[in-house]
Amino acid sequence: MQLGLVGLGRMGGNMRERLRAAGHEVVGFDRDPALSDVASLTELAEKLQAPRAVWVMVPAGVTDATIDTLAESLGDGDIVIDGGNSRFSDDAPRAERLATRGIGYLDVGVSGGVWGRQNGYGLMVGGSDEHVARLMPIFSALKPAGEFGFVHAGPVGAGHYAKMVHNGIEYGLMHAYAEGYELLTASELVTDVPGVVKAWRDGTVVQSWLLDLLDRALEADPELTELSGWTEDTGEGRWTVDEGVRLAVPLHVISAALFARFASRQDDSPAMKAVSALRQQFGGHAVHKR
Structure with a gap:
């Protein structure tokens, strides 16, 4: 053609x-x-x-x-x-x-x-x-x-609707891998985090192309020290959540992953400052000051 x-x-x-x-x-x-x-x-x-x-x-x-x-x-x-x-x-x-x-x-x-x-x-x-x-x-x-x-x-519109939902699912999958990665890095027991990710790539129920790409990123930068945590969103995740609200479909994971991207852009979260202030006020909890 x-x-x-x-x-x-x-x-x-x-x-x-x-x-x-x-x-x-x-x-x-x-x-x-x-x-x-x-x-x-x-x-x-x-x-x-x-x-x-x-x-x-x-x-x-x-x-x-x-x-x-x-x-x-x-x-x-x-x-x-x-x-x-x-x-x-x-x-x-x-x-x-x-x-x-x-x-x-x-x-x-x-x-x-x-x-x-x-x-x-x-x-x-x-x-x-x-x-x-x-x-x-x-x-x-x-x-x-x-x-x-x-x-x-x-009909017309169905292709982009399907891709919107696809990308919403992608948000959730990516964030689940990311949370697992962070927990591994925080553990006192696991000494080879990239090795664990690599082991998951074959014979496990969490193997996927996204996991392959995480392994590839860790091979290049084992502690991801060259990257910022700032994560952009291009709209599809927001549209997916909008549709969940419109159709009363609970989208717990996708919504949480979208909001996590918003949180990634805050150097010092105003909301968490307010939480810290409230804990100090009602319970006398220690606060960390700049």
């Missing part, structure tokens, strides 16, 4: 190379001329044969502006695919705007990070059966080999 690809960063650039290795023709555009195959979105559209398909891999904050600009150069029968981490509620309005021009729309949750080029990408797709079927050669090239790694999750 022929595909336009907008956004050639860590994810998009590797996707382009994986698709080309599978025999597909990819015309890429990026704001960085050193990465781009064309000079503009208009030129990208001109390089593609109708009916065209263009995959957008840009940050959520500029997705709508990028798609609206791109749509000016597309027409009836073309398809736009958003593979970024957009909020699922943005998908239906986006699809409706494109439909007025006869342009189809698919939303795709993409997982795999910087390892996707080698291992393949997990794909969660939202949209019509017709549009999904048309893009299956692209999806088949991007997904891992074998029967897993791809789902047509439902």
Whole structure:
């Protein structure tokens, strides 16, 4: 197939190379001329044969502006695919705007990070059966080999919804490993914490790709001394918790992991200062002063 690809960063650039290795023709555009195959979105559209398909891999904050600009150069029968981490509620309005021009729309949750080029990408797709079927050669090239790694999750919005929940689960898994790591480092008994993590990688019920990555990080920096505890969040965890509230689904672990990320950004927590002050006031407990 022929595909336009907008956004050639860590994810998009590797996707382009994986698709080309599978025999597909990819015309890429990026704001960085050193990465781009064309000079503009208009030129990208001109390089593609109708009916065209263009995959957008840009940050959520500029997705709508990028798609609206791109749509000016597309027409009836073309398809736009958003593979970024957009909020699922943005998908239906986006699809409706494109439909007025006869342009189809698919939303795709993409997982795999910087390892996707080698291992393949997990794909969660939202949209019509017709549009999904048309893009299956692209999806088949991007997904891992074998029967897993791809789902047509439902109509427009379902792909990003599935990816949102995926990332919420990721928050919880990562934090469970992190808490276990901290407890191991605090123990008087365990003298080889990296070795324990490495041992868990095979034959245990907690083995996973995330654990493999923790082991890799510890090999490079056994005590993680080169890293700060500051941990950003990119929105999906918040959206997952919002949906838990909306649907009255208890999300204890995911919520706690999200709030732990917020706590990581406080050098000296005002809340914990208040707790310390209250303990001193009602019980005369000792306080630690700066």
